[in-house]
Amino acid sequence: MEFNKLGNSGLSISKIAYGNWINHGGKVNEEMAHACVRAALDVGITTFDTADVYSDTKAEEILGRSLQDVRRESIELCTKVCHPTGNGPNDKGLSRKHILENCHASLRRLQTDYIDVYYAHRYDPTTPLEETMLAFSDLVRQGKVLYIGVSEWTAEQITRAASLARELHIPLIASQPQYSMLWRVIETDVIPTCQREGLGQVVWSPLAQGILTGKYLPQKPVPVQSRANSDAGKPFFNKLARRWMDDNVLTAIQKLKPIAQEMDLTLAQLAVAWVLQNEHVSSAIIGASSPEQVRENALAASVKLEPAIMNQIDGVLEGIIEYDPSKTG
Numbered sequence: 001m002e003f004n005k006l007g008n009s010g011l012s013i014s015k016i017a018y019g020n021w022i023n024h025g026g027k028v029n030e031e032m033a034h035a036c037v038r039a040a041l042d043v044g045i046t047t048f049d050t051a052d053v054y055s056d057t058k059a060e061e062i063l064g065r066s067l068q069d070v071r072r073e074s075i076e077l078c079t080k081v082c083h084p085t086g087n088g089p090n091d092k093g094l095s096r097k098h099i100l101e102n103c104h105a106s107l108r109r110l111q112t113d114y115i116d117v118y119y120a121h122r123y124d125p126t127t128p129l130e131e132t133m134l135a136f137s138d139l140v141r142q143g144k145v146l147y148i149g150v151s152e153w154t155a156e157q158i159t160r161a162a163s164l165a166r167e168l169h170i171p172l173i174a175s176q177p178q179y180s181m182l183w184r185v186i187e188t189d190v191i192p193t194c195q196r197e198g199l200g201q202v203v204w205s206p207l208a209q210g211i212l213t214g215k216y217l218p219q220k221p222v223p224v225q226s227r228a229n230s231d232a233g234k235p236f237f238n239k240l241a242r243r244w245m246d247d248n249v250l251t252a253i254q255k256l257k258p259i260a261q262e263m264d265l266t267l268a269q270l271a272v273a274w275v276l277q278n279e280h281v282s283s284a285i286i287g288a289s290s291p292e293q294v295r296e297n298a299l300a301a302s303v304k305l306e307p308a309i310m311n312q313i314d315g316v317l318e319g320i321i322e323y324d325p326s327k328t329g
Contacts, residue, residue, distance in 0.1 A: 001044025002301050004282040007173035008198030011116070011147060013076050015276055015301040017047035017202060018294065019285035020059045028289045030062055037066035039291035043298040049176075049202070049285050051080035051121055052106050060109035068111055075116075078202075079106050080151060080176075082121035094124035094132040103139055117174050117202075119149040122329065123157045133164040140170045149174030149202070152329040155189035162197035172199065177328065179203035179281070181212060181274050181317060182244060188325040191280050200282035203275055207286075211244040212271035214257055218247040248320060255316045259309065265300075268293075270313075272300035277310065 003012045018040040023033060040048070050063050060079060067075065081102045084092035092098060106115065118139065124132065139145040148170055150158060158175065165172035175194050177186045179201065186201070194201065207213055244250070253267070260270040275284045288294045314321075 001046075001298065003046075004200070006117070006147070006202070006282045007194070007200035009147060009171055009173040009200075011076065011173065013047040013202070013283050014045045015283055016043075016045055016272070016298050017049050017078075017283045017285045018045050019049040019204065019287050020063055021051070021054050021204075021287060023287050023289055026055045026059075030065075032290065033062050034066045035291050036288045036294055037063070039288075039294040040298070041070065043295055045294075045298060046074060047076045047078065047202075047283055049078045049204075050110075051083070051119075052085050052102050052109075053080075053083035053121070057085060057105070057109060060106055064109055064111040072112060077110060077112060077115060078117040078119065078149070079110065079115055080119040080121035081106070082124060094120055094127045094135075096131055096135040099132065099135040100139070103144060107144065114143060115145050117147045117149045118145040119151045119174065119176055120153070120161075121151050123150070123153050129157075129160055130164060133161060133168060133170075137168040137170045146171075147174065148172045149176055149199075151176035151204075152178070153190075154328050155193035155325070158190065158193050158197060158199065162199070172197070174202055174282075175199045176202045176204060176285075178205050179275055179278075180206050180208040181271055181313060182208045182249070182321055184321055184323050185325050185327045188323065190325070190328060191278075195280060201278070201280050202283045202285065203281055204285045206272045206275040206284045207268055208244055208271070211249070212253060212256075212267060214253055214267040216245065216250055217254070218250040246320075252317055252320055256313065259312055259316070263303070263305075263309070265303065266296060268297055269300045269303065270305075272297050273303035273305055274310070274313065276300065276303075277305050 002015045006013050050059050081099055082094055090097050136148050162172055179186055257267055260267045272284050275281050286297045
């Protein structure tokens with residue numbers, strides 16, 4: 001495994017992070033989830049990503065149990081807050097009440113004393129940003145959170161948050177956006193803003209919700225055991241996956257297979273390696289439903305793609321890549 005510094009901070013994270021959005025508490029049982037986490041540790045992954053809302057809080061619980069025998073200082077444990085975790089009016093958003101209460105709940109579920117990177121899972125337009133950043137600041141001062149991040153925030157929102165973080169002297173170091181060969185909306189505004197403000201990118205869905213594995217074929221039914229047919233993560237996940245369920249897109253993706261084969265890579269490995277070629281991407285989050293998938297995709301950390309290969313990929317996908325920065329979030 002290879003490692004990068006996250007943004008302008010001193011924190012090193014693995015170039016491949018293990019995430020449990022869809023799988024833990026959803027698609028796979030707990031025994032298999034533990035096996036996947038063990039496989040991640042075995043290949044040198046040290047960065048683990050989850051969120052309070054995943055699988056109705058079960059994902060954090062399972063990850064906590066999976067890591068309970070691991071030396072805490074040897075890993076980077078990251079989670080998020082914002083989405084609803086209950087039915088009450090204060091069980092969502094980025095108010096001081098919700099952030100502090102959910103941080104404490106996440107610590108209990110993860111069986112840890114602190115969170116390495118605590119993300120604002122989305123921007124909350126109903127709460128003053130000053131209130132949100134002060135709540136994060138207090139958690140940092142208390143030692144319950146080491147670093148702060150944001151997920152799917154626009155460039156303007158990141159700029160405002162970074163200004164407040166400097167005033168409060170807290171380390172805002174990470175942006176967690178969706179990014180893949182097909183989804184490049186962060187390239188125009190978010191990445192330049194984060195570069196200026198000292199945030200690194202920890203990207204999710206480098207496989208475009210599994211589309212870039214090549215398992216979805218044009219003019220063929222969706223595989224029964226695929227994520228697109230899973231109840232886990234619905235309806236949000238299926239909305240993302242269905243975006244690419246178009247014969248033109250699926251045909252183009254099949255044309256990427258010879259490029260991957262020429263480099264002795266699977267299509268999934270090529271897709272993960274592609275996002276890591278961007279110098280501003282600190283880490284790519286992978287999910288897995290088996291230890292074999294973890295081991296396969298982790299190999300992408302050391303793959304170098306020459307400019308000619310990158311250009312070839314762009315040529316194959318021309319016309320179907322999404323660049324519109326207004327679609328951030």
